[in-house]
Amino acid sequence: MTTPPRELALERARSHRDDDLQDLFTLLRQPSISAQNIGVEECAVLEESLLRDAGLSVRRLDAPGHPVIYGEWLGAPGKPTVLFYGHYDVQPADPLELWHSDPFTPTIRDGRIYCRGVADNKAQHFSHIAAIRHWLKANGSLPCNVKIMLEGEEEVGSPHLDTIVTANKDILAADLVYTSDGPVTDDRYPEIEYGVRGLLYVEIEATGANRDLHSGHWGGVAPNPILALARLLNTMIDDENYVLIEDFYENVRVPTPGAQAALEKLPFDTAATIAGIGLTEMVPPADRSYAERIMFQPTLNIAGITGGYSGEGSKTVLPARASMKIDMRLVPDQTPDEIWEKISAHVDKHGKGITIKRLDGGMLPSFTPVEHPMGDIVRAAVERGFGTVPISVPSAGGSLPDSVWTQTLGLPSFLVPYGAPEQANHSPNESYRLERLYQGIETSIHLMDLLGQG
Numbered sequence: 001m002t003t004p005p006r007e008l009a010l011e012r013a014r015s016h017r018d019d020d021l022q023d024l025f026t027l028l029r030q031p032s033i034s035a036q037n038i039g040v041e042e043c044a045v046l047e048e049s050l051l052r053d054a055g056l057s058v059r060r061l062d063a064p065g066h067p068v069i070y071g072e073w074l075g076a077p078g079k080p081t082v083l084f085y086g087h088y089d090v091q092p093a094d095p096l097e098l099w100h101s102d103p104f105t106p107t108i109r110d111g112r113i114y115c116r117g118v119a120d121n122k123a124q125h126f127s128h129i130a131a132i133r134h135w136l137k138a139n140g141s142l143p144c145n146v147k148i149m150l151e152g153e154e155e156v157g158s159p160h161l162d163t164i165v166t167a168n169k170d171i172l173a174a175d176l177v178y179t180s181d182g183p184v185t186d187d188r189y190p191e192i193e194y195g196v197r198g199l200l201y202v203e204i205e206a207t208g209a210n211r212d213l214h215s216g217h218w219g220g221v222a223p224n225p226i227l228a229l230a231r232l233l234n235t236m237i238d239d240e241n242y243v244l245i246e247d248f249y250e251n252v253r254v255p256t257p258g259a260q261a262a263l264e265k266l267p268f269d270t271a272a273t274i275a276g277i278g279l280t281e282m283v284p285p286a287d288r289s290y291a292e293r294i295m296f297q298p299t300l301n302i303a304g305i306t307g308g309y310s311g312e313g314s315k316t317v318l319p320a321r322a323s324m325k326i327d328m329r330l331v332p333d334q335t336p337d338e339i340w341e342k343i344s345a346h347v348d349k350h351g352k353g354i355t356i357k358r359l360d361g362g363m364l365p366s367f368t369p370v371e372h373p374m375g376d377i378v379r380a381a382v383e384r385g386f387g388t389v390p391i392s393v394p395s396a397g398g399s400l401p402d403s404v405w406t407q408t409l410g411l412p413s414f415l416v417p418y419g420a421p422e423q424a425n426h427s428p429n430e431s432y433r434l435e436r437l438y439q440g441i442e443t444s445i446h447l448m449d450l451l452g453q454g
């Protein structure tokens with residue numbers, strides 16, 4: 001009896017784990033910080049050689065900004081085509097003093113790889129590359145058609161992704177888009193996410209006098225810009241965390257029955273989740289579940305506020321300016337453009353001496369129906385790869401440029417995080433569990449196998 005190609009691929013993956021680890025380490029050692037333009041081109045070159053070595057034909061897509069790497073294998077006519085998406089850029093590593101090992105020297109401790117970018121997103125998209133490589137080296141051909149696109153600007157909000165996808169619609173045509181990024185919500189279950197929240201990021205600045213002032217000479221005379229920001233915030237969000245910006249909720253979509261049913265089946269333990277971040281309760285409103293908040297509700301979050309003196313000891317200063325940054329997570333059918341109009345009108349109306357500016361373009365929310373037929377294949381692959389029935393999460397809490405797939409390309413898009421909740425994306429000591437690296441590779445092997453049978 002002949003061994004099925006899938007088994008040959010899995011056997012090869014299991015017997016080449018050290019090779020995979022070394023290749024991943026090479027990728028990890030190369031910093032690729034898009035925000036600071038550090039090492040991005042060098043990392044793109046490494047990705048190209050990895051894809052080539054896996055057996056794909058590789059090129060760069062014509063793109064403004066950091067390189068977009070594209071690889072394909074299209075030798076299975078009549079079979080479905082999967083488009084894998086990933087990003088090779090990473091967040092800055094600061095604050096460096098909080099790392100227990102060098103952020104760009106991959107280090108294994110307690111079954112985890114510690115390195116900036118390992119979870120977000122290098123180990124995750126590497127899992128697809130390794131799966132393709134093992135299958136091709138074991139069998140000579142793939143069971144379905146495969147495309148992979150790796151972006152170098154995800155951590156700065158993917159400013160060119162929509163332009164690139166729009167310009168390369170034919171090249172990127174597929175039957176589904178499959179992205180592994182972010183952590184699962186509950187470590188006990190693998191997870192499939194069918195959408196993401198959108199994002200709008202703004203900076204608000206208040207100014208007072210033409211210079212910082214002596215608070216004894218000028219206090220009670222000149223305006224305090226920090227106070228102006230506090231007063232503005234008070235008009236933007238109430239004690240129940242309801243956003244007061246006019247018509248902010250106007251386009252929030254009522255969840256579909258399928259999405260609502262999936263949400264009700266989620267086995268999340270809210271108390272344990274909250275305890276994990278050192279809290280005993282959620283902020284108001286009390287009648288809204290954890291999952292509902294993360295998936296179906298928009299937020300207005302104050303990400304940072306700066307102004308005046310906050311150094312050691314005291315300085316009696318009346319500052320001339322203060323600023324704050326606000327991120328808003330958006331849900332279908334809100335759009336960054338629409339919310340920008342609404343928040344800037346609000347600031348114009350309520351903030352005397354206050355200006356607002358939009359930082360980058362933001363991201364649209366995105367949505368694939370839980371009931372989409374490709375979902376059955378994805379769920380089966382994940383169950384085989386992780387050995388556990390996955391949960392269906394109608395929407396992730398975070399933001400990814402997923403709408404380029406669902407809206408620009410019109411494809412179903414599945415977000416299948418291979419990472420664990422405690423992997424500390426964007427934080428010091430980002431890490432990735434070795435076990436999840438191997439489970440991810442096997443899941444991607446099963447996905448190609450099941451697509452080939454479909």
Ligand SMILES: [Zn+2]
Binds near residue numbers: 091425
């Ligand atoms: Zn990230």
